Amino acid sequence: MAPKPKKRAIASCEGGGGGCSESKSMIDRLSDLPDQVVHHILSFLTVMDLVRVCCVSKRWRELSLSAPCLNFDEIPSGCRSTCRNRLQLMTYLERFLFYRGDNKIQSFRVNWERHYMDENETVCICASEHYRLITWINSAVRCNVEVLDLKMTLYDPEEAPFPSSVFLCGTLRSLAVDMNFTLLRTPSFGFSSNLTKLELKDVVIEDDRFFKWVSCSCKFIEELHLDQVRGIKTISVESSSLKIFRFFDVFNTSHLSISGEKLEDIVVGWYVESPSNSSLNICAPNLRCLSWSGKLMNHLTLGKFRHLEAAVLRLRPDENELDKVYEVLCSLCKVRALMLDEATIKVPFSKGSMRAPIYNIHCLTMDIGSITDELVPAIVSLFRGLPNMYILCIQSKPPLDNPQFNTSGFDMGYWKLQNLAFIDQLKVVSIELCNDSNGIDLARYILECAQNLLQMIVIYPPQDSEIVTRKLKESKIASGATVVYREKEKRG
Known part of the structure; x- marks a missing residue:
């Protein structure tokens, strides 16, 4: 049982004379917390901070060494810049693991990059880190780890395969392995894994046979990520x-x-x-x-x-x-919301003869470059097959070299002649525009013909603000729709 925390006196200054007197005593609230609450707080610390906490008191040393969450992933780069520093750091961390003993590890996360030396440096002694890192993993397995997140850049991944003991850990629930092509061997089919999440990169x-093992022995797996x-x-x-x-x-x-x-x-x-x-x-x-x-x-x-x-x-x-x-x-x-990029729209619909077999769509998002003359017939053909669409989002990113190239061949008259059925159902539109006629005329067509439109959001680059807003504000809006103008944020 943890010792009862002592009360400590708190001095307060009272009175106009500036004199200080001991007015009351308060409990050290942090030390008074239950162990499980303290462990939750410690779970947000890196292993370097946990080691520092060990120096506070005997109780805090015990709490740090029994902390169920260990994060070896936020170590200052200066601690790993030279062979000497890395050797000292690994010894430091291994000593911490040694003193922990067999205390349960709930979560163990490691992010470790290999040492890349300068050309003028001598032989690197850090290649032996591979075996020491494997020892850390085996220590976590011995301590009945539940979450194991490993991101390691090894020197020679062919030296030793990934430790098979990990897949035979009955407490393990989540495993993430990102280890620059280390070898994973097929575990024993006789062992029933309790994994619910597996990420391999x-x-x-x-x-x-490895994925046969996943199919047959991982009876509780809910997430599988392969990269x-x-x-x-x-x-x-x-x-x-x-x-x-x-x-x-x-x-x-x-x-x-x-x-x-x-x-x-x-x-x-x-x-x-x-x-x-x-x-x-x-x-x-x-x-x-x-x-x-x-x-x-x-x-x-x-x-x-x-x-x-x-x-x-x-x-x-x-x-x-x-x-x-x-x-x-x-x-x-049967899909209700669909997002298509330009290539997926252009190939099947460019000739205007194919009707989309996705007529139940309520929300369509198109991620395209510009609404070019070449793309417009494909868009019209797509629209014809979507009579129930009432939300339309057009995301565009015109080419930097010539954003207005071939984008002025289809005016308002063309759009009105198409007699598109969805226009009477349309309620919400978000459209990115630049200074090209096809896109602006499509937006004007929607504003002037969509009688049930509730809102249109128009996004434009700063340099096209004046021309886009001026042309759209000339439209006679068929409904009481709200038109919102927003400046386009720069994409990274």
Whole structure:
């Protein structure tokens, strides 16, 4: 039991004479807190600060050494600038871990970069850090860690594989590994993992049995994040518990298959090297949100996402891939909110002959460059297939070299002749404009023809403020809509 904190006298100055007298005694409130509350406060400190707290008193030393959250990720760069400093720091931290003993570690976070020496320096002695870092990981496992977040830049990741003891830790709930292509071997299928979240970045998977292990042995996994994993060309995951899947890859994977009844959120950023030899298979009947960026692969199996609420498509289709884009859009037939980039709009709709199979959309966001003459027919064709749309957002970023290039061929008369059905449903519009006629005339068409419009937000660059506002204020607004003008913030 922790000793009862002592009261300490507080002197207060009273009276006009400036004399000070001891008026009352107060309890040291920080020392009077329960251990679990103090541990929560200590969880916000770095390990360097925890070591300093050890010097305050015997009780605070015990509390610091038993703190369940250890953050080795905010160490001043000066402490790791030279071989000598790094050696002293590692010894310092290892001594702290030694004195902790087997006290439970709830969360252990490490961010450790290798030592990059100047060209004129002699041989670096820091290569041995690899084994010492592995010792830290094993210490966390021994202390029944629940959250393990490892970001390490190793010297030679082929020297030793990732410690298999981590995957055999029964208390582990969340694991994040970012270790510049260290080797992950397949754990034993006989062990049932309690992982609920797994994040892998810049690692090498020994063989495709690893994801079979995830499918079979991780019965409680809800989140799986894969970013630039290497070593295998085929990734296949089938899980009855998985809810969130994130996948980012450039040229490493050829075949991806993800399946799960509980999958609600999928993000895919995949730029395959050979789309003709690649495949994507998604079986997620209860999917709510989908974001897909990258190339279209030759073999697609998506099914119907009948519960889809929001989707983002940033595809890079070729001109001969119209059918593939149409297949993707058919899978999104029930989506309510959709975001499309310029390439995804231009290929299937540019000839004006294809009607979008996504007529249930209520909110459309277009992320484009400028509303060029080449793009306008595609936009019109897209609009024709969206009779139920009542929220429209147009995000534009004109090219810096010539933002007004080829942007003046479609005036108000053209837009009125299209007889677009959605115009009577439209209620809210946000549109980014610059000094180009096509965009301004589209905004004027909406203001003058959308009888149920409630609000239009117009965003413009500072240099185009006068011409944009002047032309729009000349419009005869068909409804009582509020028009809000905002200056565009600079993008980084």
